[in-house]
Amino acid sequence: MGWFPFKRLVLTAALLAGLSACATPGPLLTTDITSIRAGVAATRDQARTAFEAGNQLAMDQDVAWKLKQADANLRESDFPLPVAPADALAWDNAFGALDAYGAALQRLVAPDQAAATSDAISKLGAQLNSGPLNAGLPSSVQALFATFGGALVQASAEKSATDIMRRADPAFHTVTVGMADAVGDSPRNRASLQFTVYSNWTASLAAITASYSATAPTDTATRRDLIQKYVAAIQARDAQLANLSQLRTSLLALAEAHAAAARGQPGDAQFWIGRINGWLDDIKQRADAAAQAQAQGSAK
Amino acid sequence: MTQTNPDLQQLQNSLGDLLDSLTAAQDAATDPATIQAIAGQIAELNHRITATGGLIFHQQTQAITDAVQQVTDQTAKVQAAIAHIADIAGFVNTISGFLGLVDKALAVAKLV
Numbered sequence: 404m405g406w407f408p409f410k411r412l413v414l415t416a417a418l419l420a421g422l423s424a425c426a427t428p429g430p431l432l433t434t435d436i437t438s439i440r441a442g443v444a445a446t447r448d449q450a451r452t453a454f455e456a457g458n459q460l461a462m463d464q465d466v467a468w469k470l471k472q473a474d475a476n477l478r479e480s481d482f483p484l485p486v487a488p489a490d491a492l493a494w495d496n497a498f499g500a501l502d503a504y505g506a507a508l509q510r511l512v513a514p515d516q517a518a519a520t521s522d523a524i525s526k527l528g529a530q531l532n533s534g535p536l537n538a539g540l541p542s543s544v545q546a547l548f549a550t551f552g553g554a555l556v557q558a559s560a561e562k563s564a565t566d567i568m569r570r571a572d573p574a575f576h577t578v579t580v581g582m583a584d585a586v587g588d589s590p591r592n593r594a595s596l597q598f599t600v601y602s603n604w605t606a607s608l609a610a611i612t613a614s615y616s617a618t619a620p621t622d623t624a625t626r627r628d629l630i631q632k633y634v635a636a637i638q639a640r641d642a643q644l645a646n647l648s649q650l651r652t653s654l655l656a657l658a659e660a661h662a663a664a665a666r667g668q669p670g671d672a673q674f675w676i677g678r679i680n681g682w683l684d685d686i687k688q689r690a691d692a693a694a695q696a697q698a699q700g701s702a703k
Numbered sequence: 704m705t706q707t708n709p710d711l712q713q714l715q716n717s718l719g720d721l722l723d724s725l726t727a728a729q730d731a732a733t734d735p736a737t738i739q740a741i742a743g744q745i746a747e748l749n750h751r752i753t754a755t756g757g758l759i760f761h762q763q764t765q766a767i768t769d770a771v772q773q774v775t776d777q778t779a780k781v782q783a784a785i786a787h788i789a790d791i792a793g794f795v796n797t798i799s800g801f802l803g804l805v806d807k808a809l810a811v812a813k814l815v
Contacts, residue, residue, distance in 0.1 A: 526796065
């Protein structure tokens, strides 16, 4: 031990061990960011399911409307949709941007970044020992330096990630809450997708009612079929509106999860994402049930 | 951030009020001709509501797209932070490599 007194080395080693233990706050942030990415993916699926169902319904109504028009021309504007394909793509791209942001954060806090620094420090220690300098660093101290270096890098990465998340939070909030507002909390909100979907179901139910009124009271078989079709349409409408409400809630939950992670409250973030994943299953079940109800109603 | 046109919202509100009135009228109607005529009016109205709703949704989507750009800007900052960390490991590796060269030079010097 030429250049470093042994006692000081032992004290330094003890200090480094203590520091390295508290430099890494653990994998909580990594878990949070992974959860938020999963939440973004689940909400993206919910949006796709909801948009497809709303557009299919509107296209059916557009065709029914067009068949009653006297003019001989066909125009694209004859077939309006609640969500134009370009807007559906813009939403998909928005979810893609949120996911890319999450993926970058995930890479930033990934342990392999810190491990690369630890490896580099280990190599440097070996170099100092084996070269003409012959530093004589004990292997335990080399390991501590490497661990501490890696821990510092990890702590720095996590601090950078948290700082960026705090700065990004207003924009993340604007995106997700803006999406939630566009979907709407109920059909009573007329500047919302929910109202457009509700209007299309109202037209569908009105047409079934008209068919029913045109059927003779003695034709009970046809009337029964129309009643079943009417009831199935009500069920499908309610399921579709419930899915849109759930999508809105998921978007708000995503905003909450990001805000919680940015504030350093990992438990809160995972709570919100856990709910989004549960809701996705509900939405898929309801969408399937509504499609079945519609198919049964149409078949009769 | 792009705002939704208030005139379109106002129009959709008016169309919504009319839809409610027609639905109530159809519910109250008793003769088939009236029920069918109202259904035709609802279909016409729904066509306008869907078109207006699509326009409102488009404007809301533009506002969302504007805000997404701000998230993308932060993603670039994350990439810069990743590059910075990679630089740290790269720097330590450069020192190791440099020391290796020094060792070789010294070994050669001892032989001379």
